[in-house]
Amino acid sequence: MIDFGFLWQAFVRLIAGLPITLELAATAILVGTVLATALAIVAHLRVPVASQCVAFFVFCIRGSPLLLQMFIIYYGLGQFRHELQSWGVWPFFREPYWCAITALVLSVGAYGSEIIRGGLKSVSAGLIEAARACGMSGFLLYRRIILPIAFRQALPAYGNEVILAVKATSLASTITIMEVTGIAAELISQTFRAFEVFIVAGAIYLTLNFIITRLIALLEYRLSPHQRDLPVKTNIEARP
Template sequence: MTDIGFMWDTFLTLLTGVPLTLELAVTSIVAGSILALAISLLAVTGGAMGRNAAGAYVFVFRGSPLLVQMFLIYYGLGQFRHGLQDLGLWWFFREPYWCAVLALTLNTAAYCSEIFRGGLRAVSSQEIEAARACGMSGVLLFRRIILPIAIRHALPAYGNEIILMLKATALASVITIMEVTGLAGKLIADSFRAFEIFIVAGAIYLAINFIVTRMLLLVEFWLSPHMRMRLQS
């Protein structure tokens, strides 16, 4: 029989890990999106060498499991401690938090770069020519026309990647980070009541993802004037 009191206490305990889960997700998504935009621009405008470099990056980080990447960064690079100390980087790689952020960032950048590349290629030549006819060029053309249209095309797939990254933060628990899943593992080790604890943890992730999906829908609505006009009429 399910113990409601135990589940409530579990909920309050796991709730303390939510800020760290969100911090991991937001930091990784923001950093990964910046890196992904650079990679997608390299693939689109960098010629054959840029396409090959971007393709190699995407192949490596999409083709290998995120868990393996996290282990390689946290445990694998720890074998080169002296070299990292000489380079002044050991302060970064000795902390599980930063190793998790790096692994999540590099992984999501590979997926997001393909999403952004598709969005950039979805901008029609007619729209670009119309903007040039209005006197736009260079950075102004990219900022006012190409980027907003590309984001609108890429947003549904990008939203899916955000949801996946929120769930992927659970893997950070394997390198001793006490976010929601890490705290759940600790509670299970203490109580041996995995069913109730994981039910509560799953409910927390569902609630977070529900809020995020609503926010993404609002952003998509804001970026789509035709949807707003149809609603107003």
């Protein structure tokens, strides 16, 4: 039998790690989106050398597990402590929180850049030519025409990346960060009741991702006024 009293106690314990989970996810998504946009623009413009570097970076991040990347940043960079101290960045990389943020940002940036690049390629040449005919070019063209359309086209797929980023925060528990999954592992070691604890942890993640999917759907609805209340097309012809 499931002890509902223990489920409530586990929920109270686990919910204490939710702020850390939200901080990790929000920072990774916001900073990662900026990075993804910059990488996508460089790749889309095919800037010499830079676009090849972007392609190599995306290949490395997408081709290796996020957990391995997190271990390399947290454990591996410690071997270069003297070099990092000389550069003044060792206080940053010695903290597990910032190591987790770095790994998550790089992951969101790499995966998100491919999604946004697909959105950039979906912008029709006719719209770009029309904008140029109106005198737009360079940064103004991207800010007013290309990027808004690209983000709208990429939003459904990017919503999946946001959800994956939230779930990926659970890997931060492997480098001693006590977010929801980290607290769950600690609670299991104390009570040996893995089933109930993981059920509660899963419910927290499900609820959080449900809210995120609803917010993304609302944003998609707000950005698509032209697709609201479209007439339904049928192949049935009215008879006289």
